[in-house]
Amino acid sequence: MEDEVDRLIEAWRRERPDLDVAPMEVLSRVSRLARHLDRARSQAFDTHGLESWEFDVLAALRRAGAPYQLSPGKLLKETLVTSGTMTNRVDRLTARGLVERLPDPSDRRGVLVQLTPAGRDAVDAAMADLLTHERALLGSLSERDQLRIARVLRELVRPFDQEKH
Amino acid sequence: MEDEVDRLIEAWRRERPDLDVAPMEVLSRVSRLARHLDRARSQAFDTHGLESWEFDVLAALRRAGAPYQLSPGKLLKETLVTSGTMTNRVDRLTARGLVERLPDPSDRRGVLVQLTPAGRDAVDAAMADLLTHERALLGSLSERDQLRIARVLRELVRPFDQEKH
DNA sequence: AAATTTTATCTTGACGTCGAGATACTTTAA
DNA sequence: TTAAAGTATCTCGACGTCAAGATAAAATTT
Numbered sequence: 001m002e003d004e005v006d007r008l009i010e011a012w013r014r015e016r017p018d019l020d021v022a023p024m025e026v027l028s029r030v031s032r033l034a035r036h037l038d039r040a041r042s043q044a045f046d047t048h049g050l051e052s053w054e055f056d057v058l059a060a061l062r063r064a065g066a067p068y069q070l071s072p073g074k075l076l077k078e079t080l081v082t083s084g085t086m087t088n089r090v091d092r093l094t095a096r097g098l099v100e101r102l103p104d105p106s107d108r109r110g111v112l113v114q115l116t117p118a119g120r121d122a123v124d125a126a127m128a129d130l131l132t133h134e135r136a137l138l139g140s141l142s143e144r145d146q147l148r149i150a151r152v153l154r155e156l157v158r159p160f161d162q163e164k165h
Numbered sequence: 166m167e168d169e170v171d172r173l174i175e176a177w178r179r180e181r182p183d184l185d186v187a188p189m190e191v192l193s194r195v196s197r198l199a200r201h202l203d204r205a206r207s208q209a210f211d212t213h214g215l216e217s218w219e220f221d222v223l224a225a226l227r228r229a230g231a232p233y234q235l236s237p238g239k240l241l242k243e244t245l246v247t248s249g250t251m252t253n254r255v256d257r258l259t260a261r262g263l264v265e266r267l268p269d270p271s272d273r274r275g276v277l278v279q280l281t282p283a284g285r286d287a288v289d290a291a292m293a294d295l296l297t298h299e300r301a302l303l304g305s306l307s308e309r310d311q312l313r314i315a316r317v318l319r320e321l322v323r324p325f326d327q328e329k330h
Numbered sequence: 331a332a333a334t335t336t337t338a339t340c341t342t343g344a345c346g347t348c349g350a351g352a353t354a355c356t357t358t359a360a
Numbered sequence: 361t362t363a364a365a366g367t368a369t370c371t372c373g374a375c376g377t378c379a380a381g382a383t384a385a386a387a388t389t390t
Contacts, residue, residue, distance in 0.1 A: 001319075001323065003319050003323050003326050004321050004322070005322070006319075008228070011228040011229075011230075012228060014230065015227060015228055015230055016289070016292065019292065019293060019296055020296065020300070021296060022300075023296055023299035023300050023302070023303050024296075024299070025311065025312075025315040026303060026306075026311055026314055026315050026318065027202060027299050027302070027303070029315065029318035029319060029321075029322055030195055030198050030199050030202065030318065031199050031202055031203075031326075032322055033195050033199075033318060033321055033322050033325075034198075034199030035199075035245070036197050036322065036325040037192060037195065037196055037384085038196075043206045048288055049244075053346085060203070062180060063173070063176040063177060064176075065176075065179065065180055071368075071369090072368075072369060072370090073367085073368060073369080080200070081347075081348085082347075082348055082349065083348095083349090083369065083370075084347075084348065084349070084350095084369095084370075084371075084372085085346075085347050085348070086238050086369090087369070087370055087371080088346070088347080089346095093322070096233050100210070100320075104273070104368090107355080107356075107367095107368080108251060108354085108355060108356085109353095109354060109356070109367070109368045109369070110355090110367095110368060110369080111342045111368080111369070124181070127177075127181065127184065128184060131184055131185065131186060131188055131189075134188035134189070134192050135187075135188050137188070137192070137321065137324075138191060138192070138321070140320055140321075141191075141317065141320065141321070145317055146187070146190065146191055146315050147190075148313065148317075149191055149314055149317050149318075150190040150191050150194065152306065152310055152313075152314050153191065153194035153195065153198060153314075153323055154166075154168050154170070154171075154194060155305055155306065156198055156302065156303070156305075156306070157169070157201065158166065158168050158196075159167050159195055160197075160198075160201040160300075161169045218376085236338080236339090237338075237339060237340090238337085238338060238339080246376055246377075246378085247377075247379070248338085248339065248340075248378095248379095249339095249340075249341075249377075249378065249379075249380095250376075250377055250378070250380095251339090252339070252340055252341080253376075253377080254376095269338095272337095272338080272341070272385080272386075273384085273385060273386085274337070274338050274341080274384060274385045274386070275337095275338060275385090276338080276339070314332085
Protein backbone atom coordinates (compact mmCIF):
# COMPACT_ATOMS: atom_id res chain seq x y z
CA MET A 1 0.00 0.00 0.00
CA GLU A 2 1.29 3.42 -0.96
CA ASP A 3 1.82 6.60 0.98
CA GLU A 4 2.63 10.20 0.08
CA VAL A 5 6.33 9.54 0.10
CA ASP A 6 5.90 6.82 -2.50
CA ARG A 7 4.28 9.44 -4.75
CA LEU A 8 7.09 11.86 -4.02
CA ILE A 9 9.77 9.35 -4.85
CA GLU A 10 8.03 8.24 -7.99
CA ALA A 11 7.89 11.84 -9.21
CA TRP A 12 11.59 12.33 -8.62
CA ARG A 13 12.44 9.04 -10.35
CA ARG A 14 10.48 10.16 -13.37
CA GLU A 15 12.06 13.61 -13.47
CA ARG A 16 15.59 12.70 -12.42
CA PRO A 17 16.21 9.09 -13.40
CA ASP A 18 19.93 9.79 -13.02
CA LEU A 19 19.65 10.23 -9.25
CA ASP A 20 19.53 7.53 -6.60
CA VAL A 21 16.64 8.65 -4.46
CA ALA A 22 16.62 5.63 -2.16
CA PRO A 23 17.59 7.66 0.94
CA MET A 24 14.21 9.40 0.77
CA GLU A 25 12.48 6.12 1.53
CA VAL A 26 13.71 6.44 5.07
CA LEU A 27 14.52 10.09 5.66
CA SER A 28 11.56 11.76 3.98
CA ARG A 29 9.29 9.53 5.99
CA VAL A 30 11.06 10.51 9.17
CA SER A 31 10.55 14.20 8.39
CA ARG A 32 6.92 13.83 7.45
CA LEU A 33 6.11 11.62 10.39
CA ALA A 34 7.71 14.17 12.69
CA ARG A 35 5.55 16.94 11.25
CA HIS A 36 2.44 14.86 11.84
CA LEU A 37 3.57 14.05 15.36
CA ASP A 38 3.96 17.75 16.11
CA ARG A 39 0.38 18.34 15.09
CA ALA A 40 -0.85 15.40 17.14
CA ARG A 41 1.10 16.65 20.14
CA SER A 42 -0.43 20.12 19.82
CA GLN A 43 -3.87 18.57 19.82
CA ALA A 44 -3.15 16.46 22.88
CA PHE A 45 -1.89 19.52 24.76
CA ASP A 46 -4.89 21.58 23.73
CA THR A 47 -7.00 19.49 26.07
CA HIS A 48 -4.88 20.73 28.94
CA GLY A 49 -4.66 24.34 27.81
CA LEU A 50 -0.99 24.05 26.98
CA GLU A 51 0.98 25.02 23.89
CA SER A 52 3.74 22.72 22.66
CA TRP A 53 6.43 25.19 23.62
CA GLU A 54 4.95 25.47 27.10
CA PHE A 55 5.04 21.72 27.51
CA ASP A 56 8.65 21.59 26.35
CA VAL A 57 9.76 23.96 29.07
CA LEU A 58 7.60 22.50 31.81
CA ALA A 59 8.64 18.96 30.89
CA ALA A 60 12.32 19.85 31.13
CA LEU A 61 11.74 21.18 34.63
CA ARG A 62 9.64 18.17 35.59
CA ARG A 63 12.31 15.74 34.41
CA ALA A 64 14.89 17.50 36.51
CA GLY A 65 13.13 16.17 39.61
CA ALA A 66 12.28 17.98 42.85
CA PRO A 67 12.56 20.85 43.49
CA TYR A 68 11.93 21.27 39.75
CA GLN A 69 14.42 24.06 39.22
CA LEU A 70 16.71 24.79 36.29
CA SER A 71 18.60 27.86 35.17
CA PRO A 72 17.52 29.52 31.92
CA GLY A 73 20.83 28.40 30.49
CA LYS A 74 20.17 24.75 31.24
CA LEU A 75 16.66 25.13 29.92
CA LEU A 76 17.78 26.43 26.57
CA LYS A 77 20.21 23.57 26.19
CA GLU A 78 17.41 21.11 26.89
CA THR A 79 14.93 22.74 24.54
CA LEU A 80 17.32 23.88 21.80
CA VAL A 81 16.13 27.46 21.60
CA THR A 82 18.08 30.70 21.97
CA SER A 83 18.35 32.81 25.07
CA GLY A 84 16.03 35.53 23.81
CA THR A 85 13.38 32.94 23.16
CA MET A 86 13.77 31.40 26.59
CA THR A 87 13.46 34.75 28.34
CA ASN A 88 10.22 35.31 26.47
CA ARG A 89 8.92 31.84 27.28
CA VAL A 90 9.68 32.11 30.97
CA ASP A 91 8.00 35.53 31.01
CA ARG A 92 4.82 34.08 29.59
CA LEU A 93 4.86 30.96 31.76
CA THR A 94 5.34 33.19 34.79
CA ALA A 95 2.38 35.31 33.73
CA ARG A 96 0.31 32.13 33.54
CA GLY A 97 1.48 31.07 36.99
CA LEU A 98 3.07 27.83 35.79
CA VAL A 99 6.64 28.72 36.77
CA GLU A 100 8.36 31.36 38.85
CA ARG A 101 11.75 33.01 38.77
CA LEU A 102 13.94 32.76 41.85
CA PRO A 103 17.32 34.39 42.41
CA ASP A 104 20.14 31.85 42.29
CA PRO A 105 21.55 31.88 45.84
CA SER A 106 25.03 30.90 44.67
CA ASP A 107 25.46 33.29 41.73
CA ARG A 108 23.99 36.75 41.73
CA ARG A 109 23.95 36.88 37.92
CA GLY A 110 21.84 33.80 37.85
CA VAL A 111 18.20 32.91 38.01
CA LEU A 112 16.43 29.67 38.76
CA VAL A 113 13.18 28.84 37.03
CA GLN A 114 10.95 26.69 39.19
CA LEU A 115 7.76 24.81 38.49
CA THR A 116 4.77 25.95 40.55
CA PRO A 117 2.33 23.30 41.83
CA ALA A 118 -0.04 24.36 39.05
CA GLY A 119 2.74 23.92 36.52
CA ARG A 120 3.54 20.50 37.82
CA ASP A 121 -0.07 19.40 37.68
CA ALA A 122 -0.41 20.70 34.14
CA VAL A 123 2.68 18.96 32.82
CA ASP A 124 1.90 15.69 34.59
CA ALA A 125 -1.57 15.54 33.10
CA ALA A 126 -0.36 16.51 29.64
CA MET A 127 2.41 13.93 29.69
CA ALA A 128 0.06 11.10 30.60
CA ASP A 129 -2.28 12.13 27.82
CA LEU A 130 0.52 12.47 25.30
CA LEU A 131 1.74 8.96 26.01
CA THR A 132 -1.76 7.57 25.61
CA HIS A 133 -2.01 9.18 22.19
CA GLU A 134 1.43 7.99 21.19
CA ARG A 135 0.67 4.47 22.26
CA ALA A 136 -2.36 4.52 19.99
CA LEU A 137 -0.22 5.66 17.07
CA LEU A 138 2.13 2.76 17.57
CA GLY A 139 -0.70 0.34 17.98
CA SER A 140 -0.24 -1.23 14.59
CA LEU A 141 3.36 -2.20 15.33
CA SER A 142 4.34 -5.41 16.97
CA GLU A 143 6.48 -5.07 20.04
CA ARG A 144 9.26 -6.66 18.09
CA ASP A 145 9.02 -4.08 15.32
CA GLN A 146 9.05 -1.30 17.90
CA LEU A 147 12.26 -2.58 19.42
CA ARG A 148 13.81 -3.04 16.02
CA ILE A 149 12.98 0.41 14.78
CA ALA A 150 14.06 2.03 18.04
CA ARG A 151 17.42 0.34 17.69
CA VAL A 152 17.88 1.50 14.12
CA LEU A 153 16.78 5.05 14.93
CA ARG A 154 19.22 5.20 17.82
CA GLU A 155 21.91 4.27 15.34
CA LEU A 156 20.87 7.11 13.04
CA VAL A 157 20.61 9.76 15.73
CA ARG A 158 23.85 8.95 17.49
CA PRO A 159 26.22 10.81 15.16
CA PHE A 160 24.23 13.99 15.76
CA ASP A 161 24.06 13.58 19.52
CA GLN A 162 27.80 13.06 19.64
CA GLU A 163 28.88 15.97 17.49
CA LYS A 164 27.97 18.38 20.29
CA HIS A 165 30.17 18.99 23.36
CA MET B 166 25.40 2.46 23.39
CA GLU B 167 23.21 5.27 24.66
CA ASP B 168 21.80 8.34 23.02
CA GLU B 169 20.03 11.46 24.27
CA VAL B 170 16.64 9.81 24.15
CA ASP B 171 17.86 7.07 26.47
CA ARG B 172 18.72 9.82 28.97
CA LEU B 173 15.34 11.40 28.46
CA ILE B 174 13.46 8.18 29.01
CA GLU B 175 15.51 7.30 32.04
CA ALA B 176 14.65 10.67 33.60
CA TRP B 177 10.95 10.18 33.02
CA ARG B 178 11.07 6.63 34.40
CA ARG B 179 12.69 7.96 37.53
CA GLU B 180 10.21 10.80 37.96
CA ARG B 181 7.07 9.05 36.79
CA PRO B 182 7.48 5.32 37.40
CA ASP B 183 3.71 5.01 37.05
CA LEU B 184 3.80 5.86 33.34
CA ASP B 185 4.63 3.56 30.45
CA VAL B 186 7.05 5.66 28.45
CA ALA B 187 7.88 3.00 25.88
CA PRO B 188 6.35 4.97 22.98
CA MET B 189 9.10 7.55 23.35
CA GLU B 190 11.67 4.97 22.31
CA VAL B 191 10.35 5.28 18.79
CA LEU B 192 8.57 8.60 18.56
CA SER B 193 10.96 10.86 20.42
CA ARG B 194 13.74 9.53 18.25
CA VAL B 195 11.71 10.30 15.15
CA SER B 196 11.19 13.89 16.31
CA ARG B 197 14.78 14.44 17.25
CA LEU B 198 16.15 12.85 14.12
CA ALA B 199 13.87 15.07 12.07
CA ARG B 200 15.18 18.17 13.79
CA HIS B 201 18.74 17.11 13.07
CA LEU B 202 17.85 16.36 9.47
CA ASP B 203 16.44 19.86 9.08
CA ARG B 204 19.72 21.32 10.19
CA ALA B 205 21.69 19.04 7.89
CA ARG B 206 19.44 19.99 4.99
CA SER B 207 19.96 23.68 5.68
CA GLN B 208 23.69 23.15 5.59
CA ALA B 209 23.55 21.25 2.32
CA PHE B 210 21.47 23.99 0.72
CA ASP B 211 23.78 26.70 1.99
CA THR B 212 26.38 25.52 -0.51
CA HIS B 213 23.94 26.40 -3.26
CA GLY B 214 22.75 29.68 -1.80
CA LEU B 215 19.32 28.30 -1.04
CA GLU B 216 17.20 28.38 2.08
CA SER B 217 15.19 25.30 3.03
CA TRP B 218 11.90 27.00 2.27
CA GLU B 219 13.20 28.03 -1.14
CA PHE B 220 14.16 24.46 -1.91
CA ASP B 221 10.75 23.21 -0.84
CA VAL B 222 8.98 25.44 -3.33
CA LEU B 223 11.44 24.92 -6.17
CA ALA B 224 11.42 21.16 -5.61
CA ALA B 225 7.64 21.00 -5.82
CA LEU B 226 7.80 22.79 -9.18
CA ARG B 227 10.64 20.60 -10.37
CA ARG B 228 8.76 17.42 -9.50
CA ALA B 229 5.77 18.60 -11.46
CA GLY B 230 7.79 18.11 -14.65
CA ALA B 231 8.08 20.38 -17.69
CA PRO B 232 7.01 23.13 -18.05
CA TYR B 233 7.54 23.33 -14.26
CA GLN B 234 4.39 25.27 -13.51
CA LEU B 235 2.01 25.05 -10.55
CA SER B 236 -0.65 27.34 -9.17
CA PRO B 237 -0.04 28.90 -5.74
CA GLY B 238 -2.92 26.78 -4.49
CA LYS B 239 -1.26 23.54 -5.59
CA LEU B 240 2.03 24.74 -4.17
CA LEU B 241 0.62 25.35 -0.74
CA LYS B 242 -0.92 21.90 -0.68
CA GLU B 243 2.44 20.40 -1.58
CA THR B 244 4.41 22.40 0.96
CA LEU B 245 1.83 22.57 3.78
CA VAL B 246 1.97 26.31 4.35
CA THR B 247 -0.79 28.89 4.27
CA SER B 248 -1.65 31.15 1.38
CA GLY B 249 -0.15 34.26 2.94
CA THR B 250 3.11 32.45 3.38
CA MET B 251 3.12 31.21 -0.19
CA THR B 252 2.46 34.68 -1.58
CA ASN B 253 5.43 35.92 0.37
CA ARG B 254 7.64 33.04 -0.75
CA VAL B 255 6.80 33.45 -4.40
CA ASP B 256 7.46 37.19 -4.09
CA ARG B 257 10.93 36.55 -2.76
CA LEU B 258 11.74 33.77 -5.23
CA THR B 259 10.63 36.05 -8.03
CA ALA B 260 12.90 38.80 -6.72
CA ARG B 261 15.78 36.30 -6.80
CA GLY B 262 14.93 35.31 -10.38
CA LEU B 263 14.29 31.66 -9.52
CA VAL B 264 10.61 31.62 -10.46
CA GLU B 265 8.20 33.88 -12.32
CA ARG B 266 4.48 34.51 -12.13
CA LEU B 267 2.43 33.98 -15.27
CA PRO B 268 -1.27 34.64 -15.72
CA ASP B 269 -3.28 31.42 -15.95
CA PRO B 270 -4.65 31.46 -19.51
CA SER B 271 -7.70 29.44 -18.54
CA ASP B 272 -8.74 31.30 -15.37
CA ARG B 273 -8.33 35.00 -14.95
CA ARG B 274 -8.31 34.74 -11.16
CA GLY B 275 -5.43 32.35 -11.36
CA VAL B 276 -1.67 32.56 -11.52
CA LEU B 277 0.93 30.02 -12.54
CA VAL B 278 4.29 29.95 -10.84
CA GLN B 279 7.00 28.73 -13.17
CA LEU B 280 10.60 27.74 -12.58
CA THR B 281 13.13 29.86 -14.47
CA PRO B 282 16.19 28.14 -15.97
CA ALA B 283 18.21 29.52 -13.05
CA GLY B 284 15.68 28.09 -10.63
CA ARG B 285 15.84 24.72 -12.27
CA ASP B 286 19.61 24.65 -12.17
CA ALA B 287 19.62 25.63 -8.52
CA VAL B 288 17.14 22.99 -7.42
CA ASP B 289 18.77 20.26 -9.49
CA ALA B 290 22.17 20.92 -7.98
CA ALA B 291 20.78 21.17 -4.45
CA MET B 292 18.82 17.95 -4.80
CA ALA B 293 21.85 15.98 -5.95
CA ASP B 294 23.84 17.34 -3.05
CA LEU B 295 21.09 16.64 -0.54
CA LEU B 296 20.89 13.02 -1.61
CA THR B 297 24.62 12.63 -1.30
CA HIS B 298 24.47 13.90 2.27
CA GLU B 299 21.49 11.72 3.10
CA ARG B 300 23.20 8.67 1.69
CA ALA B 301 26.11 9.35 3.99
CA LEU B 302 23.78 9.56 6.98
CA LEU B 303 22.32 6.19 6.16
CA GLY B 304 25.73 4.70 5.55
CA SER B 305 25.76 2.76 8.77
CA LEU B 306 22.56 0.92 7.89
CA SER B 307 22.49 -2.29 5.91
CA GLU B 308 20.28 -2.24 2.87
CA ARG B 309 18.08 -4.71 4.60
CA ASP B 310 17.65 -2.47 7.63
CA GLN B 311 16.82 0.43 5.34
CA LEU B 312 14.07 -1.52 3.66
CA ARG B 313 12.76 -2.72 6.96
CA ILE B 314 12.60 0.67 8.55
CA ALA B 315 11.07 2.24 5.46
CA ARG B 316 8.33 -0.34 5.57
CA VAL B 317 7.61 0.30 9.24
CA LEU B 318 7.67 4.07 8.80
CA ARG B 319 5.25 3.83 5.90
CA GLU B 320 2.94 1.96 8.23
CA LEU B 321 3.19 4.70 10.84
CA VAL B 322 2.66 7.58 8.42
CA ARG B 323 -0.24 6.08 6.54
CA PRO B 324 -3.01 6.97 9.00
CA PHE B 325 -2.00 10.63 8.74
CA ASP B 326 -1.79 10.64 4.96
CA GLN B 327 -5.22 9.14 4.75
CA GLU B 328 -7.04 11.39 7.19
CA LYS B 329 -6.89 14.25 4.68
CA HIS B 330 -9.26 14.56 1.70
C1' DA C 331 -30.02 37.21 -16.64
C1' DA C 332 -29.33 38.30 -11.84
C1' DA C 333 -28.09 36.90 -7.38
C1' DT C 334 -25.55 33.75 -4.58
C1' DT C 335 -21.95 30.79 -3.42
C1' DT C 336 -17.51 29.07 -4.22
C1' DT C 337 -12.72 29.39 -5.53
C1' DA C 338 -8.04 31.61 -6.06
C1' DT C 339 -4.95 34.81 -4.58
C1' DC C 340 -3.25 38.63 -2.10
C1' DT C 341 -3.12 41.95 2.05
C1' DT C 342 -2.56 42.96 6.72
C1' DG C 343 -1.62 42.75 11.68
C1' DA C 344 -0.27 39.84 15.51
C1' DC C 345 2.94 36.67 17.21
C1' DG C 346 7.15 33.85 18.26
C1' DT C 347 11.82 33.10 17.14
C1' DC C 348 16.42 34.39 16.20
C1' DG C 349 20.74 36.69 16.77
C1' DA C 350 23.46 40.60 17.93
C1' DG C 351 24.38 43.42 21.44
C1' DA C 352 23.95 45.25 26.33
C1' DT C 353 24.38 44.66 31.24
C1' DA C 354 25.79 42.68 35.41
C1' DC C 355 28.43 39.56 37.85
C1' DT C 356 32.27 36.05 38.40
C1' DT C 357 36.64 33.90 37.50
C1' DT C 358 41.34 33.98 36.07
C1' DA C 359 45.71 36.16 35.33
C1' DA C 360 49.08 39.64 36.07
C1' DT D 361 44.36 44.06 43.97
C1' DT D 362 43.43 45.43 39.58
C1' DA D 363 42.58 44.26 34.77
C1' DA D 364 40.93 41.11 31.43
C1' DA D 365 38.30 37.41 29.96
C1' DG D 366 34.40 34.62 30.58
C1' DT D 367 29.54 33.62 31.83
C1' DA D 368 24.41 34.32 32.66
C1' DT D 369 20.59 36.66 31.41
C1' DC D 370 17.90 40.11 29.24
C1' DT D 371 16.72 43.70 25.45
C1' DC D 372 15.57 44.84 20.95
C1' DG D 373 14.93 44.97 15.92
C1' DA D 374 14.35 42.03 11.84
C1' DC D 375 12.15 38.30 9.84
C1' DG D 376 8.85 34.52 8.50
C1' DT D 377 4.61 32.43 9.48
C1' DC D 378 -0.18 32.30 10.37
C1' DA D 379 -5.06 33.43 10.26
C1' DA D 380 -8.60 36.45 9.13
C1' DG D 381 -10.29 39.31 5.88
C1' DA D 382 -10.37 41.68 1.22
C1' DT D 383 -10.75 41.43 -3.67
C1' DA D 384 -11.73 39.51 -7.99
C1' DA D 385 -13.41 36.05 -10.98
C1' DA D 386 -15.92 31.75 -11.90
C1' DA D 387 -19.55 28.44 -11.15
C1' DT D 388 -24.09 27.53 -9.56
C1' DT D 389 -28.73 28.50 -8.46
C1' DT D 390 -33.05 30.87 -9.04
